[in-house]
Amino acid sequence: MSNDDASDLGVALPAAAAALSAEERAGLVNELKNKLQNLAGQHADVLETLSPNVRKRVEVLREIQSEHDELEKKFFEERAALEAKYQKLYEPLYTKRYEIVNGIVKVEGETNEAVMDEEGDKCVEEKGVPDFWQTAMKMNEILAEEISERDEGALKYLKDIKWSRNDDPKGFKLEFFFDSNPYFxxxxxxxxxxxxDDENEPILEKAIGTKIEWYPGKCLTQKVLKKKPKKGSKNAKPITKTENCESFFNFFNPPQIPEDDDIDDELAEELQDRMEHDYNIGSAIRDKLIPHxxxxxTGEAVQGNEYDGLESDYDSDDQDGDEDEDGDEEDEREERKGKKKRKCKCRPKSAC
Structure with missing residues (x-):
């Protein structure tokens, strides 16, 4: 097998293998090379069993296959150019959507009708489409799983989401634009x-997120738990501790491949699952949420019985800071995730 073939094997590894160390990936490539060599040997054996006439026909078929592969290569090249062309054509439409959603422009036929504010004590002019992006995200099953009730206050300030293609290094970037808010x-x-890039099967090398500058006491990826002291304890003050918690904003602190190559199989598998899950979220935002x-x-994008998979973040009981109640909430969330067969086995380390 040539060096080029070995290089192609490295590129063609599944997305999960991208989370392995360089040494582990090299071992996996060698294993695949051995398997392919065995298959090549079987291929030669098959040809030798054919009669001369059938073998000639197969050789012609192989030439046809080569022509097909060349056309397929051109197809991928032209598809990439076509996608880039239409991405530019979409931009003016996204701009119009942004202006309407955020109340920058008015649409024909709308009036200056005022509505009561959240406190219900005065009338205010309702601009744009309130909670547009938060509502759209919660209607998508993949994204709905990531949004906690605590996230909703911050997501109200989300004005727009954009994506762009990167060429060096290859990949893509998501941008989330927020109004000034009390959270970060x-x-x-x-x-x-x-x-x-492996044409039809891009492989994730790494992901990089923005470090969120949280205001004091507003970090949504951590929560403070309070536990009442035991009866008879001299210390009457509640015991407090901080722990990481589920939040959509963990998305900006993606899992990273450790520098230490000495990683056991269980940890490697867990890391692969987390990286795949993170990439699935990013792909859903790029390919489904932004364009549609x-x-x-409006809910029109929800297909079939996907409504059954959506959960209401408003159904959970209010928290009073007691550790036992927080534990119950975590158990319920874990149970819901198990029913949905969520791939991610653990959350990223908090960046607060």
Whole structure:
């Protein structure tokens, strides 16, 4: 097998293998090479069993296959160019959507009708489409699983989501634009995926997210638990501790491949699952949410019985800070995730 063939094997590894160390990937490539060599030997044996006339026919078929493969290569090249062309054509439509959603422009036929504010004590002019992106995200089953009730306050300030293709290194970038809000200082949060391109099957190399600058006490990826002291304890003050919690904003702190190559199989598998799950979220935002946000907002994009898979974040009981109640909430969330067969086995380490 040539060096080029070995290189192609490295590129063609499944997405999960991208989470392995260089040494482990090399071992996997060698294993695949051995299997392919065995298959090549079987291929030669098959040809030798054919009669001369049938073998000639197979050789002609192989030439036809080569012509097909050349055409397929051109197809992938032209498809990439076509996607880039239409991405530019979409941009003016996305701009119009942004202006309407955020109340920058008015549409024909709308009036200056006022509505009561959240406190119900005064009338205010309702601009744009409130909670547009949050609602659209919660209608998508993959994204709905990531959004906790605590996230909803911050997602109300989400104004727009965009994506762009990167060429060097290959991959794509997601940008989340926020109004000034009481949760974090950033106005733009980004997530960049670096890919190794294998035409139909891009392979994730790594993902990089924005470090969120949380305001004091507003970090949504951590929560403070309070536990009442035991009866008779001299210390009457509640015991507090901080722990990581589920949040959509963990998306901006993606799992990373450790620098230490000495990683056991269980940890490697867990890391692969987390990286795959993270990439699935990014792909859903790029391929489904951004181009069809209006249809997700209205619910038209939900197919078949996907409504049954959506969960209401409003059904959970209010928290009073007691550790036992927080534990019950975590158990319920884990149970719901198990029913949905969620791939991600653990959450990223908090960046607060």
């Amino acid at each position: 200082k950033n106005t733009v949060l980004t997530k960049t995926y670096h890919m190794v 946000a209006v249809s997700w907002f």
